[in-house]
Amino acid sequence: MSLYQLSKLLFRLNRDPQAQAVFLSKPETLLADYNLTEEERQAFLSRDVGLLYILGVNGQILMHFAALCGIEWSDYLQRMRDAIKQYGPVRAGIYAMTTSPDEKVAG
Amino acid sequence: MSLVFAGITSHAPGITGRADRASEAQKNAFYAGLERLRAALEASRPDAVIILAAEHFANFFMNNMPAYAMGMGEEYDGPIEDPEWLRIPHRVVKGAPDLGRRLIANILQTVDVAYAEEWRFDHGVMVPLHFLDPNNRMTIIPANINCQGPPLTPLHRAWAFGKAIRRAADAAPERIALVGTGGISHWPATPDSGRINEAWDREFLDRWARNDKDAMLSYTDEETYRDAGQGGFEIRTFITTAAAAGGKGDVWYYEPIPIFAVGCTAAVMEIV
Ligand SMILES: [Fe+2]
Numbered sequence: 302m303s304l305y306q307l308s309k310l311l312f313r314l315n316r317d318p319q320a321q322a323v324f325l326s327k328p329e330t331l332l333a334d335y336n337l338t339e340e341e342r343q344a345f346l347s348r349d350v351g352l353l354y355i356l357g358v359n360g361q362i363l364m365h366f367a368a369l370c371g372i373e374w375s376d377y378l379q380r381m382r383d384a385i386k387q388y389g390p391v392r393a394g395i396y397a398m399t400t401s402p403d404e405k406v407a408g
Numbered sequence: 409m410s411l412v413f414a415g416i417t418s419h420a421p422g423i424t425g426r427a428d429r430a431s432e433a434q435k436n437a438f439y440a441g442l443e444r445l446r447a448a449l450e451a452s453r454p455d456a457v458i459i460l461a462a463e464h465f466a467n468f469f470m471n472n473m474p475a476y477a478m479g480m481g482e483e484y485d486g487p488i489e490d491p492e493w494l495r496i497p498h499r500v501v502k503g504a505p506d507l508g509r510r511l512i513a514n515i516l517q518t519v520d521v522a523y524a525e526e527w528r529f530d531h532g533v534m535v536p537l538h539f540l541d542p543n544n545r546m547t548i549i550p551a552n553i554n555c556q557g558p559p560l561t562p563l564h565r566a567w568a569f570g571k572a573i574r575r576a577a578d579a580a581p582e583r584i585a586l587v588g589t590g591g592i593s594h595w596p597a598t599p600d601s602g603r604i605n606e607a608w609d610r611e612f613l614d615r616w617a618r619n620d621k622d623a624m625l626s627y628t629d630e631e632t633y634r635d636a637g638q639g640g641f642e643i644r645t646f647i648t649t650a651a652a653a654g655g656k657g658d659v660w661y662y663e664p665i666p667i668f669a670v671g672c673t674a675a676v677m678e679i680v
Contacts, residue, residue: 305470312469316488360597361464361556368493374426381599395638399600406602
Protein backbone atom coordinates (compact mmCIF):
# COMPACT_ATOMS: atom_id res chain seq x y z
CA MET A 302 0.00 0.00 0.00
CA SER A 303 1.49 3.33 -1.06
CA LEU A 304 -1.51 5.59 -0.76
CA TYR A 305 0.65 8.64 -0.21
CA GLN A 306 2.55 8.08 -3.46
CA LEU A 307 -0.63 7.35 -5.39
CA SER A 308 -2.30 10.46 -3.97
CA LYS A 309 0.72 12.56 -4.84
CA LEU A 310 0.62 11.41 -8.45
CA LEU A 311 -3.04 12.42 -8.73
CA PHE A 312 -2.40 15.70 -6.88
CA ARG A 313 0.28 16.56 -9.45
CA LEU A 314 -1.97 15.55 -12.32
CA ASN A 315 -4.75 17.82 -11.04
CA ARG A 316 -2.42 20.82 -10.89
CA ASP A 317 -0.20 20.40 -13.92
CA PRO A 318 -1.56 20.84 -17.46
CA GLN A 319 1.61 19.31 -18.96
CA ALA A 320 1.16 16.19 -16.87
CA GLN A 321 -2.47 16.10 -18.01
CA ALA A 322 -1.34 16.13 -21.65
CA VAL A 323 1.11 13.31 -20.92
CA PHE A 324 -1.63 11.39 -19.14
CA LEU A 325 -3.87 11.53 -22.18
CA SER A 326 -1.12 10.28 -24.53
CA LYS A 327 1.40 8.20 -22.57
CA PRO A 328 0.11 7.76 -19.01
CA GLU A 329 2.65 5.08 -18.06
CA THR A 330 5.51 7.59 -18.33
CA LEU A 331 4.03 9.47 -15.35
CA LEU A 332 4.52 6.44 -13.13
CA ALA A 333 8.31 6.58 -13.09
CA ASP A 334 8.42 9.12 -10.26
CA TYR A 335 6.10 7.21 -7.94
CA ASN A 336 6.59 4.01 -6.02
CA LEU A 337 3.28 2.23 -6.53
CA THR A 338 2.05 -1.31 -6.06
CA GLU A 339 0.96 -3.22 -9.16
CA GLU A 340 -2.68 -2.85 -8.12
CA GLU A 341 -2.29 0.92 -7.79
CA ARG A 342 -0.54 1.14 -11.19
CA GLN A 343 -3.31 -0.80 -12.85
CA ALA A 344 -6.03 1.21 -11.13
CA PHE A 345 -4.41 4.41 -12.40
CA LEU A 346 -3.72 3.22 -15.95
CA SER A 347 -7.16 1.68 -16.38
CA ARG A 348 -8.79 4.84 -14.93
CA ASP A 349 -10.60 2.70 -12.38
CA VAL A 350 -11.85 5.48 -10.11
CA GLY A 351 -13.88 2.95 -8.13
CA LEU A 352 -10.77 0.99 -7.19
CA LEU A 353 -8.83 4.21 -6.51
CA TYR A 354 -11.58 5.11 -4.04
CA ILE A 355 -11.29 1.68 -2.38
CA LEU A 356 -7.52 2.17 -2.15
CA GLY A 357 -8.19 5.28 -0.09
CA VAL A 358 -7.66 8.20 -2.47
CA ASN A 359 -9.31 11.31 -1.02
CA GLY A 360 -12.36 12.37 -3.03
CA GLN A 361 -11.08 15.94 -3.21
CA ILE A 362 -8.29 14.57 -5.41
CA LEU A 363 -10.21 11.76 -7.06
CA MET A 364 -13.19 13.77 -8.33
CA HIS A 365 -10.86 15.87 -10.49
CA PHE A 366 -9.14 12.80 -11.88
CA ALA A 367 -12.59 11.44 -12.74
CA ALA A 368 -13.43 14.69 -14.53
CA LEU A 369 -10.13 14.52 -16.42
CA CYS A 370 -11.09 11.02 -17.53
CA GLY A 371 -14.42 12.39 -18.80
CA ILE A 372 -16.45 10.57 -16.16
CA GLU A 373 -19.65 12.47 -15.48
CA TRP A 374 -20.62 13.22 -11.84
CA SER A 375 -23.38 10.67 -11.31
CA ASP A 376 -21.29 8.04 -13.08
CA TYR A 377 -18.38 8.88 -10.75
CA LEU A 378 -20.58 8.29 -7.70
CA GLN A 379 -21.99 5.07 -9.19
CA ARG A 380 -18.51 3.70 -9.94
CA MET A 381 -17.56 4.13 -6.29
CA ARG A 382 -20.74 2.35 -5.16
CA ASP A 383 -20.09 -0.46 -7.61
CA ALA A 384 -16.50 -0.75 -6.41
CA ILE A 385 -17.67 -1.32 -2.83
CA LYS A 386 -19.62 -4.34 -4.11
CA GLN A 387 -16.75 -5.56 -6.25
CA TYR A 388 -13.73 -4.97 -4.00
CA GLY A 389 -15.20 -4.57 -0.50
CA PRO A 390 -14.88 -1.63 1.88
CA VAL A 391 -12.44 1.27 1.58
CA ARG A 392 -9.05 0.02 2.76
CA ALA A 393 -7.27 3.21 3.84
CA GLY A 394 -7.62 6.95 4.16
CA ILE A 395 -10.46 8.83 5.84
CA TYR A 396 -13.32 8.21 3.41
CA ALA A 397 -15.06 5.05 4.57
CA MET A 398 -18.52 4.87 3.08
CA THR A 399 -21.45 5.54 5.43
CA THR A 400 -24.44 4.68 3.25
CA SER A 401 -25.38 1.46 1.47
CA PRO A 402 -23.98 0.84 -2.03
CA ASP A 403 -27.57 0.38 -3.20
CA GLU A 404 -28.61 3.80 -1.93
CA LYS A 405 -28.43 6.74 -4.27
CA VAL A 406 -28.21 9.76 -1.96
CA ALA A 407 -28.17 12.48 -4.61
CA GLY A 408 -26.99 12.17 -8.18
CA MET B 409 -8.74 50.81 9.90
CA SER B 410 -10.41 47.66 11.13
CA LEU B 411 -12.44 44.63 10.31
CA VAL B 412 -15.48 46.02 8.49
CA PHE B 413 -17.35 42.89 7.43
CA ALA B 414 -17.64 39.25 8.49
CA GLY B 415 -19.68 36.57 6.81
CA ILE B 416 -19.76 32.90 5.94
CA THR B 417 -20.80 30.98 2.87
CA SER B 418 -20.75 27.49 1.42
CA HIS B 419 -18.24 26.71 -1.31
CA ALA B 420 -19.20 23.28 -2.65
CA PRO B 421 -18.36 22.90 -6.35
CA GLY B 422 -21.86 21.59 -7.10
CA ILE B 423 -23.28 25.04 -6.31
CA THR B 424 -22.09 26.16 -9.74
CA GLY B 425 -21.02 22.92 -11.43
CA ARG B 426 -24.37 21.16 -10.96
CA ALA B 427 -26.52 24.30 -10.82
CA ASP B 428 -28.91 22.98 -13.47
CA ARG B 429 -29.67 19.84 -11.46
CA ALA B 430 -31.18 21.58 -8.40
CA SER B 431 -34.78 22.68 -8.27
CA GLU B 432 -35.09 26.14 -9.76
CA ALA B 433 -36.85 27.55 -6.68
CA GLN B 434 -34.25 26.23 -4.24
CA LYS B 435 -31.33 27.36 -6.34
CA ASN B 436 -32.79 30.83 -6.81
CA ALA B 437 -33.46 31.25 -3.10
CA PHE B 438 -29.88 30.31 -2.24
CA TYR B 439 -28.43 32.48 -4.99
CA ALA B 440 -30.56 35.37 -3.65
CA GLY B 441 -28.97 34.84 -0.24
CA LEU B 442 -25.54 35.01 -1.83
CA GLU B 443 -26.52 38.15 -3.73
CA ARG B 444 -27.60 39.75 -0.46
CA LEU B 445 -24.23 38.80 0.99
CA ARG B 446 -22.50 40.34 -2.04
CA ALA B 447 -24.37 43.61 -1.59
CA ALA B 448 -23.53 43.76 2.12
CA LEU B 449 -19.87 43.02 1.42
CA GLU B 450 -19.73 45.75 -1.21
CA ALA B 451 -21.51 48.21 1.08
CA SER B 452 -18.76 47.69 3.68
CA ARG B 453 -16.31 49.21 1.14
CA PRO B 454 -13.43 46.86 1.90
CA ASP B 455 -9.93 47.64 0.67
CA ALA B 456 -9.22 43.91 0.80
CA VAL B 457 -11.24 40.76 1.42
CA ILE B 458 -9.76 37.82 3.28
CA ILE B 459 -11.31 34.66 1.87
CA LEU B 460 -10.75 32.04 4.52
CA ALA B 461 -11.27 28.66 2.93
CA ALA B 462 -10.65 25.02 3.61
CA GLU B 463 -8.48 24.17 0.66
CA HIS B 464 -8.73 20.77 -0.99
CA PHE B 465 -5.24 19.74 -2.10
CA ALA B 466 -4.96 22.42 -4.76
CA ASN B 467 -1.86 23.98 -3.16
CA PHE B 468 -1.19 22.25 0.10
CA PHE B 469 -0.46 18.55 0.25
CA MET B 470 0.69 15.96 2.75
CA ASN B 471 4.34 16.55 1.83
CA ASN B 472 4.25 19.76 3.87
CA MET B 473 0.83 20.63 5.24
CA PRO B 474 0.36 23.91 7.10
CA ALA B 475 -2.40 24.07 9.71
CA TYR B 476 -2.89 27.73 8.75
CA ALA B 477 -1.76 29.61 5.68
CA MET B 478 -2.27 33.08 4.29
CA GLY B 479 -1.42 34.66 0.95
CA MET B 480 0.79 37.66 0.27
CA GLY B 481 1.11 37.25 -3.49
CA GLU B 482 0.82 39.92 -6.18
CA GLU B 483 -1.90 37.96 -7.91
CA TYR B 484 -3.60 34.60 -7.97
CA ASP B 485 -5.51 32.61 -10.52
CA GLY B 486 -8.31 30.13 -10.58
CA PRO B 487 -10.16 27.93 -10.79
CA ILE B 488 -7.60 25.17 -10.71
CA GLU B 489 -10.44 22.83 -11.68
CA ASP B 490 -11.58 22.57 -15.29
CA PRO B 491 -13.67 25.77 -15.74
CA GLU B 492 -16.19 23.74 -17.76
CA TRP B 493 -16.57 21.30 -14.88
CA LEU B 494 -16.93 24.01 -12.24
CA ARG B 495 -18.76 26.33 -14.64
CA ILE B 496 -16.75 29.29 -13.43
CA PRO B 497 -14.58 31.08 -15.96
CA HIS B 498 -10.87 31.46 -15.35
CA ARG B 499 -9.76 34.74 -13.77
CA VAL B 500 -6.64 36.42 -12.46
CA VAL B 501 -7.28 37.90 -9.03
CA LYS B 502 -5.50 40.92 -7.58
CA GLY B 503 -3.65 40.22 -4.33
CA ALA B 504 -2.41 42.54 -1.58
CA PRO B 505 1.26 41.71 -0.99
CA ASP B 506 2.02 44.61 1.34
CA LEU B 507 -1.14 44.37 3.44
CA GLY B 508 -0.91 40.59 3.47
CA ARG B 509 2.63 40.77 4.77
CA ARG B 510 1.64 43.15 7.58
CA LEU B 511 -1.35 41.02 8.58
CA ILE B 512 0.73 37.87 8.62
CA ALA B 513 3.46 39.52 10.68
CA ASN B 514 0.88 40.54 13.27
CA ILE B 515 -0.91 37.17 13.29
CA LEU B 516 2.44 35.46 13.92
CA GLN B 517 2.51 37.10 17.35
CA THR B 518 0.10 34.40 18.48
CA VAL B 519 -0.50 31.90 15.66
CA ASP B 520 2.16 30.22 13.51
CA VAL B 521 0.54 30.88 10.16
CA ALA B 522 2.42 29.83 7.03
CA TYR B 523 2.65 32.39 4.25
CA ALA B 524 2.41 31.85 0.51
CA GLU B 525 3.26 34.11 -2.43
CA GLU B 526 1.74 31.60 -4.83
CA TRP B 527 -1.77 30.27 -4.53
CA ARG B 528 -4.10 28.79 -7.10
CA PHE B 529 -7.71 29.09 -6.15
CA ASP B 530 -9.88 26.00 -6.11
CA HIS B 531 -13.64 25.92 -5.58
CA GLY B 532 -13.17 26.83 -1.90
CA VAL B 533 -12.30 30.36 -2.99
CA MET B 534 -13.69 30.50 -6.53
CA VAL B 535 -17.30 29.56 -5.79
CA PRO B 536 -17.62 32.34 -3.16
CA LEU B 537 -15.79 34.84 -5.41
CA HIS B 538 -18.02 33.97 -8.34
CA PHE B 539 -21.02 35.21 -6.34
CA LEU B 540 -19.46 37.84 -4.07
CA ASP B 541 -17.17 39.50 -6.61
CA PRO B 542 -18.72 38.66 -9.99
CA ASN B 543 -16.81 41.38 -11.82
CA ASN B 544 -13.46 40.55 -10.27
CA ARG B 545 -12.91 44.02 -8.84
CA MET B 546 -11.91 43.17 -5.30
CA THR B 547 -8.49 42.74 -3.76
CA ILE B 548 -8.20 39.31 -2.23
CA ILE B 549 -6.09 37.80 0.53
CA PRO B 550 -6.58 34.03 0.59
CA ALA B 551 -6.28 32.15 3.85
CA ASN B 552 -6.57 28.47 4.56
CA ILE B 553 -7.15 26.08 7.40
CA ASN B 554 -6.27 22.44 6.82
CA CYS B 555 -9.58 20.61 7.19
CA GLN B 556 -8.73 17.74 4.83
CA GLY B 557 -5.63 15.83 5.86
CA PRO B 558 -5.50 14.85 9.55
CA PRO B 559 -4.00 15.53 12.02
CA LEU B 560 -6.08 18.69 11.98
CA THR B 561 -5.65 21.82 14.04
CA PRO B 562 -7.80 21.78 17.21
CA LEU B 563 -10.92 23.96 17.24
CA HIS B 564 -9.58 26.17 20.00
CA ARG B 565 -6.66 27.06 17.73
CA ALA B 566 -9.09 27.94 14.94
CA TRP B 567 -10.64 30.31 17.48
CA ALA B 568 -7.20 31.75 18.29
CA PHE B 569 -6.58 32.23 14.56
CA GLY B 570 -9.77 34.28 14.34
CA LYS B 571 -8.73 36.42 17.29
CA ALA B 572 -5.34 36.97 15.63
CA ILE B 573 -6.95 37.93 12.30
CA ARG B 574 -9.10 40.47 14.14
CA ARG B 575 -6.19 41.95 16.03
CA ALA B 576 -4.14 42.21 12.82
CA ALA B 577 -7.04 43.75 10.88
CA ASP B 578 -7.67 46.32 13.59
CA ALA B 579 -3.99 47.28 13.55
CA ALA B 580 -3.99 47.97 9.79
CA PRO B 581 -5.13 51.31 8.30
CA GLU B 582 -7.09 49.52 5.56
CA ARG B 583 -10.73 48.42 5.67
CA ILE B 584 -10.71 44.62 5.77
CA ALA B 585 -13.50 42.12 5.19
CA LEU B 586 -13.47 38.45 6.18
CA VAL B 587 -15.47 35.71 4.49
CA GLY B 588 -15.23 32.20 5.92
CA THR B 589 -16.11 29.48 3.41
CA GLY B 590 -16.83 25.84 4.01
CA GLY B 591 -19.50 23.32 4.65
CA ILE B 592 -21.25 22.14 7.77
CA SER B 593 -22.22 18.44 7.66
CA HIS B 594 -21.37 16.90 4.30
CA TRP B 595 -19.69 13.90 2.72
CA PRO B 596 -18.34 15.51 -0.45
CA ALA B 597 -16.90 13.66 -3.42
CA THR B 598 -17.74 10.25 -1.94
CA PRO B 599 -20.63 7.87 -2.69
CA ASP B 600 -22.30 9.52 0.32
CA SER B 601 -22.28 12.84 -1.54
CA GLY B 602 -25.64 14.52 -0.96
CA ARG B 603 -26.05 13.24 2.56
CA ILE B 604 -26.69 16.21 4.87
CA ASN B 605 -27.44 16.11 8.60
CA GLU B 606 -29.81 19.05 8.73
CA ALA B 607 -30.46 18.86 12.49
CA TRP B 608 -26.72 18.92 13.16
CA ASP B 609 -26.26 21.84 10.78
CA ARG B 610 -29.02 23.85 12.40
CA GLU B 611 -27.61 23.15 15.84
CA PHE B 612 -24.16 24.27 14.72
CA LEU B 613 -25.54 27.42 13.07
CA ASP B 614 -27.45 28.21 16.26
CA ARG B 615 -24.24 27.99 18.29
CA TRP B 616 -22.49 30.06 15.64
CA ALA B 617 -25.19 32.75 15.51
CA ARG B 618 -25.15 33.06 19.30
CA ASN B 619 -21.36 33.20 19.03
CA ASP B 620 -21.26 30.68 21.83
CA LYS B 621 -17.56 29.93 21.97
CA ASP B 622 -17.75 27.05 24.46
CA ALA B 623 -20.54 25.35 22.52
CA MET B 624 -18.69 25.71 19.21
CA LEU B 625 -15.42 24.43 20.61
CA SER B 626 -17.04 21.46 22.36
CA TYR B 627 -17.30 19.27 19.24
CA THR B 628 -14.70 16.54 19.07
CA ASP B 629 -13.44 15.46 15.63
CA GLU B 630 -14.73 11.94 16.38
CA GLU B 631 -18.25 13.30 16.91
CA THR B 632 -18.00 15.57 13.89
CA TYR B 633 -16.87 12.71 11.66
CA ARG B 634 -19.66 10.48 12.92
CA ASP B 635 -22.47 13.05 12.66
CA ALA B 636 -21.24 15.43 9.98
CA GLY B 637 -18.78 13.48 7.85
CA GLN B 638 -15.26 14.43 6.86
CA GLY B 639 -16.72 17.58 5.32
CA GLY B 640 -17.84 18.64 8.78
CA PHE B 641 -14.22 19.36 9.69
CA GLU B 642 -14.68 22.59 7.73
CA ILE B 643 -16.63 24.14 10.63
CA ARG B 644 -13.19 25.49 11.51
CA THR B 645 -13.48 28.32 9.00
CA PHE B 646 -16.85 29.35 10.42
CA ILE B 647 -15.52 29.21 13.99
CA THR B 648 -12.52 31.35 13.03
CA THR B 649 -14.88 33.89 11.46
CA ALA B 650 -16.97 33.99 14.63
CA ALA B 651 -13.88 34.58 16.75
CA ALA B 652 -12.80 37.44 14.49
CA ALA B 653 -16.22 39.12 14.37
CA GLY B 654 -17.13 38.74 18.03
CA GLY B 655 -20.83 39.64 17.66
CA LYS B 656 -24.03 37.79 16.91
CA GLY B 657 -24.62 36.10 13.61
CA ASP B 658 -27.58 36.39 11.29
CA VAL B 659 -28.23 33.37 9.07
CA TRP B 660 -29.76 34.76 5.89
CA TYR B 661 -30.07 31.42 4.15
CA TYR B 662 -29.72 27.79 5.15
CA GLU B 663 -31.24 24.90 3.26
CA PRO B 664 -29.95 21.44 2.42
CA ILE B 665 -29.60 21.07 -1.35
CA PRO B 666 -28.46 17.46 -1.82
CA ILE B 667 -27.32 17.78 -5.45
CA PHE B 668 -25.01 20.60 -4.28
CA ALA B 669 -23.77 18.14 -1.62
CA VAL B 670 -24.04 20.58 1.27
CA GLY B 671 -26.45 22.49 3.48
CA CYS B 672 -26.23 25.76 1.61
CA THR B 673 -25.48 28.69 3.86
CA ALA B 674 -25.17 32.47 3.67
CA ALA B 675 -24.76 34.41 6.89
CA VAL B 676 -23.26 37.57 8.29
CA MET B 677 -21.96 38.39 11.73
CA GLU B 678 -21.91 41.63 13.60
CA ILE B 679 -18.48 43.00 14.41
CA VAL B 680 -18.13 43.78 18.07
FE1 LIG C 1 -14.69 22.15 1.16
